[in-house]
């Protein structure tokens with residue numbers, strides 16, 4: 131099983147430019163999470179911080195008990211070995227054939243012999259559908275193949291955490307669909323923790339277990355996919371629908387008064403703002419999550435997630451609660467003591483019994499930090515949509531209100 135990544139109160143600036151502040155989230159082990167956000171909101175900076183390439187000024191990133199923001203270089207080197215990273219362009223060496231590119235981390239970081247290296251490289255090339263292309267140079271293959279080669283290279287050291295930086299960039303919609311299926315299939319096979327940064331709404335709606343969003347230098351929300359996909363936050367709806375009307379402007383933010391006027395017009399039905407549509411097809415609401423290709427193992431994360439999410443269900447917004455409960459089978463609803471149509475679920479009763487046998491324990495935590503699966507971060511949602519759990523005292527509430535007067 132992949133490892134948990136705990137991010138706690140993380141802030142990053144370059145000189146006077148704050149990229150994001152007070153980011154808190156937990157990537158649950160083995161689950162797939164997606165990070166969304168308009169261009170320039172610091173998603174790549176976040177990925178680079180997770181692997182220790184950039185140093186945030188405040189906060190912690192705890193991985194297998196080590197805070198990589200403060201640890202020694204030696205310790206950081208050890209933790210980095212847990213990561214595989216798929217960079218946007220695959221980051222392949224142009225003068226090396228695919229075999230040597232994929233073998234590179236093994237030759238660089240291990241003492242394995244060539245026979246073992248060959249076995250591992252061919253195994254990973256098979257996993258990503260590249261068998262037969264060993265001798266090709268990166269310049270001789272398509273963008274999709276380069277991505278898959280980059281993915282094979284990210285896999286050779288058997289990572290526990292894989293970061294994907296815009297895996298869909300530069301690919302046509304069909305190749306994106308294939309790549310999404312490959313990501314889900316890989317997750318089923320290796321059960322590692324995945325974090326995907328993407329602008330592709332189709333990917334965000336169908337691939338992850340959890341979704342987060344960065345906007346206005348803060349993490350707007352992070353939690354089970356149902357929270358963001360049913361959210362009525364203007365910025366979330368605008369992003370998912372790919373429309374011009376809303377808080378997101380051409381450069382990241384828009385004048386608040388203008389955004390409010392646009393939204394009012396949109397609600398009155400006077401706009402054609404979705405013309406053109408978002409990448410990957412837009413839309414809010416829940417659509418079925420991709421499943422592994424038949425014949426592959428089931429995703430073990432799915433069952434673990436179910437238990438985890440049911441334990442925090444009562445803290446989620448009612449629409450997300452409904453969506454989650456509706457996604458359960460009748461037997462599962464009985465097991466968890468919930469029924470479809472019920473919102474405002476009460477905290478789970480520990481004595482619940484079921485045909486499933488004993489309730490599995492929640493996933494093990496490596497850091498003694500509060501559970502942060504879903505948070506509105508520093509901002510409350512719209513007044514009517516506020517979750518049952520109040521933000522911590524002293525935390526700023528109000529990315530919506532700061533200059534927004536919503």
Ligand SMILES: Nc1ncnc2c1ncn2[C@@H]1O[C@H](COP(=O)(O)OP(=O)(O)OP(=O)(O)O)[C@@H](O)[C@H]1O
Nearest residue numbers: 144149167168169170171172173174175176296329
């Ligand atoms: N090393 C750096 N030094 C100074 N500023 C940087 C550095 N790296 C990134 N930035 C700035 O941080 C901000 C966020 O950049 P980043 O690439 O993380 O955004 P992003 O959300 O990934 O954008 P996109 O979706 O367009 O890829 C940008 O203003 C960028 O100029």
